[in-house]
Amino acid sequence: MLPIYNAGQRVGPPTTQSVNANSTTQVQTAKEKNLVWLLTRMSAPEIQNISSWTGFNIQIRNNVTVVQDTVSYLPTINAPATELATVHEVLNRTLSIKEALQLNSIVCVFDQALYAKAAEIVWKHEKFNNIIIRMGVFHTICNLLSILGKRFQDAGLRDLCVESGVIAEGSVTGVMEGRKYNRAVRLHKLVYEAMMRLAWNAFLPWLEGKYPGEVHHLEAALESIGNFHDDVSQASLGELMENASCNCIMELFQAFLESLRGGQGLSAFWISYLDMAEIMLGLLRASREGDWMLHLASIRQMIPWCFAYDKVNYARFLPYYYASMTRLAVDQPEVHAHFMQGGFSVQIGSRNPIGRIPVDQTIEETVNKDTQTPGGTKGFSLKPAAVTKYYMTSEYRSAYLRQLRGMVGQRDSHLNHPDLQMPRIRRDEADVQSLVELMDTSWLNPFSQDHSDVISLSTATVAPPAIAADLLGAHKIGEEAYQAFKRERLEAGTTKFHDKMSKKKLKTFSDIQKKPRNLGQAKQAVLKADRNLFGHMILVAESRQLHMSDVLAHPLGPLPWALANGDGSLRKTNKAALARELEKNVAPADVIPEPSATIIDGMSLVQQMKGDDKTFTQLAESALAKVLHEGAKSQRIDVVFDVYKETSIKDAERANRGTLSIQFKNIAPGHNIQQWRKLLCSSSNKASLIKFLVDEWKGPKQREKLQNKTLYVTCEEVCYRLEKEQLEEVTELASTQEEADTRILLHALHAAESGYKAVVIVAEDTDVLVLCLGFHKNIRCPIYQKCGTQNRTRFLDITKLGQSLGSGVSDALLGMHAFTGCDTVSAFAGRGKIGALKLVKSNKAYQEAFSELGRSWDVSDELFKKLQEFTCCMYSGAKKYLVSHQLCKFSHLKR
Structure with missing residues (x-):
């Protein structure tokens, strides 16, 4: 019934x-x-x-x-x-x-x-x-x-x-x-x-x-x-x-x-x-x-x-x-x-x-x-x-x-x-x-x-x-x-028809995409963890007669809040601030010596393109046109792409930058792209796209557009030299480096040794600037970095900038930049690049320490102590650190 x-x-x-x-x-x-x-x-x-x-x-x-x-x-x-x-x-x-x-x-x-x-x-x-x-x-x-x-x-x-x-x-x-x-x-x-x-x-x-x-x-x-x-x-x-x-x-x-x-x-x-x-x-x-x-x-x-x-x-x-x-x-x-x-x-x-x-x-x-x-x-x-x-x-x-x-x-x-x-x-x-x-x-x-x-x-x-x-x-x-429902509410009547129905809450693929916690929630979590844990630690310290200096030497939570966000991700800092500060030391260049070579960060160029409503073939043609436009005043153009490996030190950073993306196991030349940004969220898509672009450019139809220019382009570990009439592999530019940022320097050195009077790097990236400053002495021609927008372009003379900073600061920049936060290293909470740069400029010992950092897999005790001192100075200032350091030594001797 x-x-x-x-x-x-x-x-x-x-x-x-x-x-x-x-x-x-x-x-x-x-x-x-x-x-x-x-x-x-x-x-x-x-x-x-x-x-x-x-x-x-x-x-x-x-x-x-x-x-x-x-x-x-x-x-x-x-x-x-x-x-x-x-x-x-x-x-x-x-x-x-x-x-x-x-x-x-x-x-x-x-x-x-x-x-x-x-x-x-x-x-x-x-x-x-x-x-x-x-x-x-x-x-x-x-x-x-x-x-x-x-x-x-x-x-x-x-x-x-x-x-x-x-x-x-x-x-x-x-x-x-x-x-x-x-x-x-x-x-x-x-x-x-x-x-x-x-x-x-x-x-x-x-x-x-x-x-x-x-x-x-x-x-x-x-x-x-x-x-x-x-x-x-x-x-x-x-x-x-x-x-x-x-x-x-x-x-x-x-x-x-x-x-x-x-x-x-x-x-x-x-x-x-x-x-x-x-x-x-x-x-x-x-x-x-x-x-x-x-x-x-x-x-x-x-x-x-x-x-x-x-x-x-x-x-x-x-x-x-x-x-x-x-x-x-x-x-x-x-x-x-x-x-x-x-x-x-x-x-x-x-x-x-x-x-x-x-x-x-x-x-x-x-x-x-x-x-x-x-x-x-x-x-x-x-x-x-x-x-x-x-x-x-x-x-x-x-x-x-x-x-x-x-x-x-x-x-x-x-x-x-x-x-x-x-x-x-x-x-x-x-x-x-x-x-x-x-x-x-x-x-x-x-x-x-x-x-x-x-x-x-x-x-x-x-x-x-x-x-x-x-x-x-x-x-x-x-x-x-x-x-x-039919048995209990429509037939037996053991449950009233309008009684609350429990939801099944079945999961779908939408549940895989985790929504990031907003910054306010993360801060709230940190404050709660700090307050609660700090109270417990005070009670434990008093009952067990512990010194608070020893207690506070340990993190106040499951994560070191000075190096991690509330959701466990690495802290980030404004890297561009370092580039702007360094740029103040030298005026923009007026004239680029000829003949010159232009080196382009390939993936940065691809990211700037608008790929929606274009086929992959049209995208390859547009990308080559943009490459020729960037190197219009140079006789040699190098396009250096990143290498996307299955296991990489940058996996965490790449996962943090993008959400779930569409995956193309094969790229069809005639496919009309509809979700360009979503396509670029995938490392495997980028690798396939790079291979497709290089294969298209290697064809006679695209090489015809080079006229009298020479194009060097990388694809995975290989580099090709493309000219209007010929195509060949360049063995001396083959490299196992994963990042285009570092591989650019190899191409700059090759261009300098090939007789070019200047190298122009098209990559407005702080990492590239710091790398060039660290190695500019090894490249025997001026290096310029193209900066600014399309309407306000300027050329930063990296060679002159390195000379104005001095060899000590230039050599130390690489270590300091990595130590204070980059794509794979967490930044310090509340401390940016500018304060660290000022400390390095003012202290010869810090310059020597950061110049030594990275030269060996092992970190010596002396280098570790110097880095520890640098970190304390970032938070308390050099003078305050020296006073507190002396007081700590005196109280230790007294005990």
């Missing part, structure tokens, strides 16, 4: 046996039609003339008689829609319409929020028993779209739709959340087709390996599909569906999908996407074809996903809706018969045989659409009376506008449906091929091989075991939650 909350009524059990039998047949038929559509489009993709899902279904229902429904606009109720009193008034007016039309029963459709209130009222008042309330399918599909987005967006779906060009990056959030209905539905149709194509490609070797005796059926089925391709119609579809070979192949393909569905890896995860997309297509087909049994089956399939992903409102009311609708044949046979004839959806067009739409969507397509004014209805006036008048008369204006459109012949025709037009067909095919190519070539193909792990298609991130378990077990968890 179904006890209804606080109504004192009981409704009989749903007639699930007959419903399930009919629904299974309808679902299977829908899947077969989808597969026929897929294979028909795959039969000749290079000259595609088969429409996408909607257009194809129009063509295969060409013999269906279309009877247009009459749509009338009801008066507007001047009250907030979400209030219970408003819903009560809607039901009262519905009852009046029923009596005026002398009907036994009447159906009223609400979105979920209003359906919940309407159900409360119907359960409480017996006079509304003959009003059948339904939940709007349009809003239900929007809810399903949001579930699809939540489950799959960070598993690669978000990047897939943006990088393929199907959805613009600015619209993708609305699509993933189900707010942009038309774009989201089109996206999932395209991704479903692309995934099914990949699954079909994986099915063929599976068939040959598992069922070699059935391969002849495949050939016969494809031949029949080819014949159907030439005559897509309702009659030819019927013949195809009766073909024995086609039925055999369809059954085997479903068996193949079932084998993937039962797995525990990547394929099983993405098979669930196909299942959920088929639920969406089932809801669409059911409404558009007027198939009531398919509608009920799709609702039933959707319910577990609502429970799994905490769509609490739908999880609460969708089971009740499903139960009440399955009982219509018993409780309301007339309404059930009407629904079986397609009366649960509305035919607003006069010719489209798959043009029925849900009732709540009809409101959007008629009265709401006709009410709109140029610029929309939101905020067109600040006067409440004007707004009230506008909405109270909306049904009259909308009705007149609709009649006027009918009079001038603005009527929809299935012949004019966008999906049947060749521009849309070509666009859909291009989008599907882009999706397939992206997954199959550049990213991960979920069906190409057996991936035992659940991996993000775009970022290649492996889901941790806890997240993988939630992703693979979501449907089972949701089904169990639904069965418990």
Whole structure:
């Protein structure tokens, strides 16, 4: 029995046996039609003339008689829609319409929020028993779209739709959340087709390996599909569906999908996407074809996903809706018969045989659409009376506008449906091929091989075991939650219908991306740790008669706060401040001696480029043009790239700089880049991009642009010399150095020894400046660093700067810069580079200490003490440190 909350009524059990039998047949038929559509489009993709899902279904229902429904606009109720009193008034007016039309029963459709209130009222008042309330399918599909987005967006779906060009990056959030209905539905149709194509490609070797005796059926089925391709119609579809070979192949393909569905890896995860997309297509087909049994089956399939992903409102009311609708044949046979004839959806067009739409969507397509004014209805006036008048008369204006459109012949025709037009067909095919190519070539193909792990298609991130378990077990968890809900709240009544529902909080790939803690939280954590630990240490010191100087020699927390942030990351300092301070010692250079060589930090140049909406080939051409522009006044140009190794000392810094990025296992020259910055977050992408750029530049077409210049370019450990007429490897510039910052010096030395009078380094980086100052004496020509912006360029004469600083300071800068904070060494809390530089300039001993630092792997005791003294002086000043140091020695001797 179904006890209804606080109504004192009981409704009989749903007639699930007959419903399930009919629904299974309808679902299977829908899947077969989808597969026929897929294979028909795959039969000749290079000259595609088969429409996408909607257009194809129009063509295969060409013999269906279309009877247009009459749509009338009801008066507007001047009250907030979400209030219970408003819903009560809607039901009262519905009852009046029923009596005026002398009907036994009447159906009223609400979105979920209003359906919940309407159900409360119907359960409480017996006079509304003959009003059948339904939940709007349009809003239900929007809810399903949001579930699809939540489950799959960070598993690669978000990047897939943006990088393929199907959805613009600015619209993708609305699509993933189900707010942009038309774009989201089109996206999932395209991704479903692309995934099914990949699954079909994986099915063929599976068939040959598992069922070699059935391969002849495949050939016969494809031949029949080819014949159907030439005559897509309702009659030819019927013949195809009766073909024995086609039925055999369809059954085997479903068996193949079932084998993937039962797995525990990547394929099983993405098979669930196909299942959920088929639920969406089932809801669409059911409404558009007027198939009531398919509608009920799709609702039933959707319910577990609502429970799994905490769509609490739908999880609460969708089971009740499903139960009440399955009982219509018993409780309301007339309404059930009407629904079986397609009366649960509305035919607003006069010719489209798959043009029925849900009732709540009809409101959007008629009265709401006709009410709109140029610029929309939101905020067109600040006067409440004007707004009230506008909405109270909306049904009259909308009705007149609709009649006027009918009079001038603005009527929809299935012949004019966008999906049947060749521009849309070509666009859909291009989008599907882009999706397939992206997954199959550049990213991960979920069906190409057996991936035992659940991996993000775009970022290649492996889901941790806890997240993988939630992703693979979501449907089972949701089904169990639904069965418990039905048993406890709808059947046994042991739990009240409106009692709080516990959320499952299943993890997805979105949970892998940890949100960084803001600075305020980190500071608060430090203060709390300092206060608490300091209090405990004072108590311990007093009880055990310890000296506080000994106690405070240890960190006041799990991390040394002077060297780490509250989240455990390295402290950073402003390195650019050191460059600005050093630059004050010398005026910018006016003239660069000729001939000169220009050395460019390659990755810095790439980072400055705008790669969005460019193909990789266009990017390579733009990068070379930028290189030639930077070295326009030089006869030799060197482009030095970083080397990205799997294990690097800079892994922590690179991870700190970027979030999860898209991963390209192969770079397709013609691929149109959509997320340039996200692509550059990955070290493996950068390595592949560097190789691609160098390979493109090595080609004769790009070398032609060099004219009389010589280009040296590095790729991993190798260096190439490119000229207009020749290409060769330069063995003396081969290097195992990982950082371009240090490798630049090798190229500068090579250029100086090759007879060039000056070297210009294009890399506005403090690390490069410090390195050049440390080694400028070894390079026998002036070194200049190009600084500033495009409009305010200046050239810093590093050789003169080194001479003005003196050899002691120049030699010490490398050690001091590393010691006081760089990419791999933490900075000191509250102390920057300027104070350290002043200390080094003022003390010869510190200059000698930092010059010695790094020359040997071992740090001597004397050097350690000198560095300790330098650190104390940074915090207390040199004079204060000497006084306190003497006092400490005196008190120690006294004890």
